[in-house]
Amino acid sequence: MAVPPHVSVLSTGNLDQYCSACAGPAPAGGGLKRCPKCKTVFYCNSECQNRDWAWHKRECIALQKWAATAPSAELAIPGEAVRCLGRILWGSQKEGLDSPWAQEIRMMHSNRSSLQPSAFESHTHLAHSVVRYLGVSSPQELEPYGLRSAGDLVDLISRFTTNTFTLTEPALTPIGICVAPTIAFANHSCDPNAVIVFPRSSSASSAKEPLLHLIVLRDIAAGKEVRISYVDTTLPKALRQKELKEVYGFECQCKLCIRALPADPREALWCPKGCGGICPYPTEENVLTRCVKCNAPISDPDAVLDALRVGQDALDKATMLQLKDPAKARQLTSNILPILTSAGVTPSSHPLLAMTRLHQELLIAALPSELSQETLDETIRTAAKYSAGLQALLPKGHPVRAVALGELGKLLAVDEPSPPSGPDVAARFPPSGPPRLKLAYESLVKAREEMLVGFGKADGGGQLGREIRDAVVRLEKELGVWTAGIRNALEDTVAARVGSPSK
Template identity: 60%
Template structure:
């Protein structure tokens, strides 16, 4: 019996569907001690409070937390992770393998579904049963079998019932929920693994109406994926009523992290109850990364690292960012409210005095200062330096609005129709630049990043001097925009610099001869370009060692940059030695004469 027919059959008894929004979903029902503790957790703000948070007795859970970190609770912010000692930027505060990690559908055939590593030189091996997931080798496949065995048959049945190839694989959220539910069923509710999952916060009691539709869709898809036809069949999974089902969904959607490659490409989702204990700030002192630096990647990866990017003192709370902090305040607040159901009051969100570089335009008088981007509510804006007023506010507002629409459209079709997406970014960047948006301003910064990806992809197909230089200029603008927003050592800054350095190091197809009259050109050509490439890579290495952890050597991307630096130094050494020998030979010939 389907959920729809079950609901219809029981209407006279006023029963509720497991997936229909109802008062039961928005009320807090009696819960176990673990869930009660979870409901008091508030992943909210980073403002300091006058009362010292009390240390929480974890009762043997979250054993991955090192001794110098503890969990404390305050009435204002709920639970959070605090440091007992001093840590400098680049310190790995926590390294833990997530309870669940799944790849997004586009990456299933290019990354291993167990260790989440990229395709090895020998290629990936596909599961011969479900023909959906891929592995590095037989070892990864064998190690993943306890988690994949239920998933394998579920994927086969889902594909057999799919109306089209486009929906023949369930979303990463559904597959992640499936792995968690099956593992909990196998381990039992008293296992520490299950208790840690159940301790994660659920927003069931405060879910806004805006998420009812998405949660309903997830619930329908989940019961289909689990292959159950009535609510009673969910009881073996510990789901006894609609509240339990919403709790399971909300815990994952609220606490899931973006699973990234070693170079920060989003490739899936990961759930770690321990890392999820960290609260949010739009100006975090730590970041969550996947450096890919384990000594035995197939056994230990994917390994989530929480790395300090700012100095941390004893008693400081460890704060990470749940969302993209390059967004302006209004968009950050909306993203946090929609997904995590709180209003951020961190130090960055509380700032109102100066222009936020995420939403600034250049001074109309070109004094070098900036002006806040005008809004519908406050169209009058002036330069913070010379106080000159911006007269073309309507044009700026229109440009920002159209730019956001173009960004949304390009991002949605970048894999379906990359040529059209590239055309959108190509057309939009000059419009936003003409409207005097600064490189760090949204949506120009995000569009610049997307445009850079399209240009880099074009290089492999047709490398020309013009295309290479355009790609380098775009990468330079993106890196410059990030440097205004993100602190030194942030991994996003480090990766952007590494990409710029690698582009500068590409051999020029047609090097330019001579210099402009003013002696300035970006990118430079010849030896000046190689010198800049070397300096950029060294700078990138310094930032990567912080952002991905000093003991990790900056992660895999840091090791790649270090190898490039060593090659540069070797080549430069050979070049200098050759020049020296030529000069000595020339001097010897001159002396003989």
């Protein structure tokens, strides 16, 4: 099913990169149009600007007042949570406090009664910011929004924080947040049978975007629940449970969480004897761990624990530095990845999988206009490791897995700056020349097959699926040229030999 969110807003850093009405990127060959009054939100055209005005007119005034009283330029724009809550409250007034629109907002689950102290503190801070943003000075002034007390405001904030979805590009890059009460009724599972995506349909005009799509990954029997995941399912159980408890107030009892696995691929080491099996991570309480296949013990569990601690610390630091100092973040990931790999951590395990993904993002962002073969090949190897790690965790058709395959295929299809030569070329990865193009083609074909599941078959796998299809067609033509060229060269050689007097 596909529904327009009740409310969606862009994150502050993306306000000048995407349209605040349809969430589309800046049009090719032209920039976005800025609101001339608040100078904060942007639109791809006058149609989107006019459509959004019913929502933006109150917001526009609030943004101007907020900026006028901000202590610094960095704080001149309120965060996306404040802006989203503002639109919810103004929307309730616009649609009517007794309208189905407002009732659906109130029907969303609140976990106010089970808030952790840290969460209650953040809710209180957010409540003060919302009050300032609305421009009210007393609880009585909140009544027109359907809020009769400070507790009602905290309840709204709790419903908002536990039911907000991430607004993304078609390729899953986060660009904002949104609220869609109908889809928020879906319960959680760490092994979900459905996903939330924003594929952008070719048949839908920008006036209908953004559209939130709920897409099933596998057949669901009649009477069974449609379940999505509230957290990143590539994380180990302890981290998933921690986030679910802190943000959503419950402990997950899904099959993935209650099933006892000999070794979770999210927390596993390769067999020290190389039998192909895996070993569960050692812990402080139980350092003895063995291969589940051949029973070989890990010889130095303390070294593994040290590597995992160093890896988690480095991942946290590199994530914080990703935008502030990407070069330093890339240096950090480059230094730590070999440590985790040398410790025997499998590609699907945390924190190696997350760091591999971050390293890939940093490498792609830093690719210079004139590529070096070494940099391109390192990026491809990193993308291949990340994709392999995901395939051990996520089912076929999962959009995250499909996007990773597509990224790998696109990187393999990039023209080689200086193709290597020598006797060992055939054995290296990534390959070079026609084998490289063939691998790119195979990766993109697999990616498109999975996108038809994870982003919906009805519209060709969404915008990204259509782009991948076009890339496949281009590669087919390029491979055809290679094949024809080789065939012609062989025919010429044969003809030359047959026509030679010495033969």
